[in-house]
Amino acid sequence: xxxxxxxxxxxxxxxxxxxxxxxxxxxxxxxxxxxxxxxxxxxxxxxxxxxxxxxxxxxxxxxxxxxxxxxxxxxxxxxxxxxxxxxxxxxxxxxxxxxxxxxxxxxxxxxxxxxxxxxxxxxxxxxxxxxxxxxxxxxxxxxxxxxxxxxxxxxxxxxxxxxxxxxxxxxxxxxxxxxxxxxxxxxxxxxxxxxxxxxxxxxxxxxxxxxxxxxxxxxxxxxxxxxxxxxxxxxxxxxxxxxxxxxxxxxxxxxxxxxxxxxxxxxxxxxxxxxxxxxxxxxxxxxxxxxxxxxxxxxxxxxxxxxxxxxxxxxxxxxxxxxxxxxxxxxxxxxxxxxxxxxxxxxxxxxxxxxxxxxxxxxxxxxxxxxxxxxxxxxxxxxxxxxxxxxxxxxxxxxxxxxxxxxxxxxxxxxxxxxxxxxxxxxxxxxxxxxxxxxxxxxxxxxxxxxxxxxxxxxxxxxxxxxxxxxxxxxxxxxxxxxxxxxxxxxxxxxxxxxxxxxxxxxxxxxxxxxxxxxxxxxxxxxxxxxxxxxxxxxxxxx
Numbered sequence: 001x002x003x004x005x006x007x008x009x010x011x012x013x014x015x016x017x018x019x020x021x022x023x024x025x026x027x028x029x030x031x032x033x034x035x036x037x038x039x040x041x042x043x044x045x046x047x048x049x050x051x052x053x054x055x056x057x058x059x060x061x062x063x064x065x066x067x068x069x070x071x072x073x074x075x076x077x078x079x080x081x082x083x084x085x086x087x088x089x090x091x092x093x094x095x096x097x098x099x100x101x102x103x104x105x106x107x108x109x110x111x112x113x114x115x116x117x118x119x120x121x122x123x124x125x126x127x128x129x130x131x132x133x134x135x136x137x138x139x140x141x142x143x144x145x146x147x148x149x150x151x152x153x154x155x156x157x158x159x160x161x162x163x164x165x166x167x168x169x170x171x172x173x174x175x176x177x178x179x180x181x182x183x184x185x186x187x188x189x190x191x192x193x194x195x196x197x198x199x200x201x202x203x204x205x206x207x208x209x210x211x212x213x214x215x216x217x218x219x220x221x222x223x224x225x226x227x228x229x230x231x232x233x234x235x236x237x238x239x240x241x242x243x244x245x246x247x248x249x250x251x252x253x254x255x256x257x258x259x260x261x262x263x264x265x266x267x268x269x270x271x272x273x274x275x276x277x278x279x280x281x282x283x284x285x286x287x288x289x290x291x292x293x294x295x296x297x298x299x300x301x302x303x304x305x306x307x308x309x310x311x312x313x314x315x316x317x318x319x320x321x322x323x324x325x326x327x328x329x330x331x332x333x334x335x336x337x338x339x340x341x342x343x344x345x346x347x348x349x350x351x352x353x354x355x356x357x358x359x360x361x362x363x364x365x366x367x368x369x370x371x372x373x374x375x376x377x378x379x380x381x382x383x384x385x386x387x388x389x390x391x392x393x394x395x396x397x398x399x400x401x402x403x404x405x406x407x408x409x410x411x412x413x414x415x416x417x418x419x420x421x422x423x424x425x426x427x428x429x430x431x432x433x434x435x436x437x438x439x440x441x442x443x444x445x446x447x448x449x450x451x452x453x454x455x456x457x458x459x460x461x462x463x464x465x466x467x468x469x470x471x472x473x474x475x476x477x478x479x480x481x482x483x484x485x486x487x488x489x490x491x492x493x494x495x496x497x498x499x500x501x502x503x504x505x506x507x508x509x510x511x512x513x514x515x516x517x518x519x520x521x522x523x524x525x526x527x528x529x530x531x532x533x534x535x536x537x538x539x540x541x542x543x
Contacts, residue, residue, distance in 0.1 A: 006036060007036065007227050008037075008038060009035050009126065009129055009223070010127070010128045010144065011039050014103075016090055016091050016093060020088070020209075024216060043103050067256045068256060079205050099120065125145065126145045126146055127146045127147070127149060128147070130148055130150040130151070133152055145185065148183040149180065150181050151179075151215050151219065152180075163208055165200075170262060172488040173200055174485070175198060175486065176201075176210075177196055178195075179193075179195045196463065198214055202266065266489070281304060282329075283309065284538060286343055288535065288536060291497070292514075295516060297537075300346045302326075307331045308328050310328055312364065312529050314326070314531045315533045326364065327339075335381070337355065338354050338361055338362075339354065360381035361377045375397065376413065376414055378410050384404060384407065385425060386399060386401065386403065388400060400448060403423070403449075403452065408431050409440075410425070411470070413481075415472055421443065423442040423452055424440075426440070435468070436467065437467050460508045469482065470483060470529040473530065473531070482496070483496050485528075494515065494527065494528070495516050495527060
């Protein structure tokens with residue numbers, strides 16, 4: 001693939017001390033053979049206001065700053081015990097790399113001197129990269145061949161001016177998102193290249209840094225699309241540009257107090273439940289009904305063993321008997337294995353563990369091929385996607401194939417449609433443990449192949465409300481994908497059933513036909529999985 005070896009990317013930054021994720025993105029650009037990197041330094045947000053605040057306003061701002069620094073200090077102290085991406089880095093900008101230094105500009109009306117205009121024109125910038133929208137982006141885009149690409153809030157119409165990830169925690173939103181947008185050079189508007197949403201973490205710093213990490217992958221993707229002229233293959237939408245205000249303003253002292261109160265309340269509730277042994281456990285239930293109306297039928301529970309829970313059930317009828325295979329997670333070993341039960345009348349008979357490895361296993365997805373039964377369990381703990389073959393169903397299995405390696409993939413499903421086999425899986429492209437947000441599709445002529453062709457638009461969904469798989473269902477020669485929805489502090493809170501309308505190597509369309517909440521179970525708190533063999537439907541739920 002040919003690219004312009006002198007493709008010049010100009011980065012807008014407010015300071016030379018930057019977060020780890022931003023440092024990683026700049027470092028990738030500087031070490032990429034196709035790019036030449038330059039910089040424009042712009043005033044910080046606090047100096048962009050263009051008016052002199054009163055003494056009272058200065059006092060309030062000082063209190064806000066002090067409170068926010070205290071919160072950040074304690075959150076950083078807690079965060080660094082588990083992660084290392086909280087660090088700040090300094091970048092050295094040489095005289096040749098610096099196009100303009102605008103940090104001494106105080107006026108709200110931005111004007112560039114004749115010498116600055118001349119220098120911008122002479123720089124022959126191909127693309128400007130901004131880490132947020134500001135007062136300079138709409139002006140500077142005119143000096144870039146491809147305009148300006150930026151990181152912004154998820155919702156262009158109802159955006160927050162607080163740091164991304166803060167209000168989502170305060171309001172307990174189930175997802176936190178961001179957009180990658182482009183301001184074209186000669187068009188007054190915003191082109192939305194990408195919108196994605198990810199599960200909200202339970203405190204600001206973790207939520208914010210997660211979004212910055214996820215941002216890098218998609219900004220890289222769309223920069224490469226632009227320089228390789230592949231952007232036309234992806235559907236984008238335009239929206240009118242509004243007045244560009246300051247983003248990521250420090251929360252007010254009142255907002256900070258509200259935030260701290262919520263953190264302490266959540267922590268107190270967690271400790272209280274633990275002391276009172278009010279642990280929540282996943283369970284598996286089954287009903288004698290097709291999946292369309294299973295939530296209206298009498299539920300029969302498969303009893304958990306002591307210190308274990310069941311989840312991710314699949315049901316199959318073999319030689320006149322109904323079998324349920326599921327994940328059994330053991331708190332003693334801190335990992336899951338695959339177990340089997342026979343379902344008869346209103347009772348379940350435990351057969352026992354049928355597959356156990358040294359790593360965690362779950363989601364024992366089943367399919368048939370050439371009169372044999374195969375299983376695709378989740379083995380993300382081993383960073384692969386693998387297929388087991390049944391030697392004697394459901395007791396004996398052997399490893400048949402490792403489909404993919406070095407991949408953090410969960411809840412993989414293989415099924416046939418129109419003489420082609422499809423692999424639906426949830427992959428985190430940066431290798432981290434959140435796999436609830438992206439749906440990837442691959443295709444092959446043989447389900448046991450190691451060569452799977454990726455879908456043109458992978459990932460086809462980037463939204464933690466819709467992406468994660470929860471089973472496959474069939475009805476009247478139609479295929480339905482079960483998709484999980486995450487909520488704040490709750491994995492797998494609800495699920496939807498979606499009819500697959502169109503599925504080709506370059507198209508994917510599905511339509512939601514049902515949305516299932518856990519209220520069909522007494523004291524139900526969550527439900528995220530459903531499967532059926534037409535006569536029996538199995539599902540899991542949290543109480």
